[in-house]
Amino acid sequence: MSVFHVVSCSGGKDSDATLDLALRRFPKSRVIAIFCDTGNEHALVYSHLEYLESRHGITIVRLMADFAEDIARKRMYIARDVRTRREYDRVPRLDASGRPVYRRTNAGEVELREVKRDGKTVLEPVPRMKKAGGRRVRWSNKAKRRALETLHPSGNPFLDLCMLKGRFPSRKAQFCTQELKTMMAVAFQLELVEQGHRVVSWQGVRRDESLNRAKAKLFERIAPRLYAYRPLVEWSAVQVFAHLAAHDVQPNELYRLGMSRVGCMPCINVNKGELREIAARWPEEIDRIAEWEARVGRCSKHGYSTFMTDAHPAKDRRVIFAELMNIRARVEWSKTSRGGKQIDLFADAPPAACSSAYGLCE
Ligand code: SF4
Incomplete structure (x- = not known):
């Protein structure tokens, strides 16, 4: 029986620091870095992973969820639906x-x-x-025809999951994290446990990140032979960047380009400023999400779905989803100030070379 230290890498600063700490403490043969690929990642995340691999001399294991079987089951379910x-x-x-x-x-x-x-x-x-x-x-025959025409595996986990559910995740139903990241990482670790190894899951979690993480424990036993270790629980973001600088690990380029955190591009929880930045720098990502909205919408009973869900005072759901809340409308909203009532005259100006929320550039 061996002990393996499994580090979940996201391409963000916290997991970079966690990986560095693990590799400083244990030999490379005992450390396994994993990356759960959501399929909604920016190209700079993949290049950062390659950078980490050459910087540390390791291979990061890529894990990708596959929903082909679930989609086949859902197609059968839609075709036979007679619910009331x-x-x-x-x-x-x-x-x-x-x-x-x-x-x-x-x-x-x-x-x-x-x-x-x-x-x-x-x-x-x-x-x-x-x-x-x-x-x-229930599914109307029209909705069934529309969904069955579109609902086929695309090979992109994020899109396939949303088409399967007929909707995008939201703050209250954040199934993306669960299905695309947590379950993939846990399944990988459990497989090692079942092979008879002890597994320590290294997680780059900080208590000051959010209320949910405020009580994160430094170390805990999750299951027989499976443990969680969170070496950064008491660190601040500044300490994390200082650690990376001290040990000559370059943080992801996305921080220098205005992103406050590295995750999906964009994340469903993206804030107004980041959305504006993304639309200005990478309009192709917005085009992709707009296309996904159309595809996921066709896989839903209602025929429409939006990437960023939110409450809206309008009554007609079709108008809300199709016109007021789709990604292009949200990008326009991101260029406004004062709760969306006033157009920000500087919003269309080209993005500055460095707009890091952490002030990474001098
Ligand atoms: S980064 Fe955002 S969109 Fe991506 S899995 Fe996490 S919560 Fe979902």
Whole structure:
């Protein structure tokens, strides 16, 4: 039985530092770097992985989800669908005096979530929701024809997953991370465990990144012979960059080009400024997402789906999805200021050479 240290690499600064720490502490033969390829990555992520491989003299194992079998099952399901179930809207639950009821943790405390208000991140209580309205849900013959024509494996995990679900992920249903990254990494590690090895999963997680990660543990046992180790839990982003600089590891070029984090291009959680930056620097990525919106929409019952989902005051869902919330409309919105009411005159100016959110360039 051997002990393997599996480092999940994303191409971002935290996993770069984690990989460097693992390789400093253990021989290369005991360290396995893995990369879960979502298929929605920027070309600079792939070149950064190649850079890491030559910098450290290692090979990074690429893992890619395959949904071909699930898609075949879904095609059969659509073709045979005769359901009559109902679909509901969700509205906040109110108490007897008409005040919103909030969700509570097991300890009885009101649950809080991070939201953006006027460009600032603030905490607000999470309301309890209940079902309202109700519509009968089934595939119409027209929708079946449209979906069966389009729903074929493309070989791109992100697109295939969204076509399979008939929608894009959202903050509340972030199935992309789960299916394209977490499950792939865990399956890889479990396979090693089943071969009789001990596995330590090195994760570049920092507590100051988000509320969800605020209680991340340095070390924990996940399952028999499977452990998680998070060497950066107490580090800040500045410390991570300082570590990389001290050990001569170049961070991903995307940081210098205005991205505050490296992940999908774009991520469904992309912020307004980043979306504007992406549209200005890499309009081809926006074209690709627009094409994906059309394909995923054709695989859904409704016939439309948008990459960035959000609440919208308009009533007609077709108008919301097809016109107001698609990626091109969101790019236009990203060029506005003051909550989308005012056109930002400098938004169409060419991007500056370095717009790093971390101030990486002198
Ligand atoms: S959350 Fe963002 S970065 Fe993570 S898998 Fe989903 S789209 Fe990609």
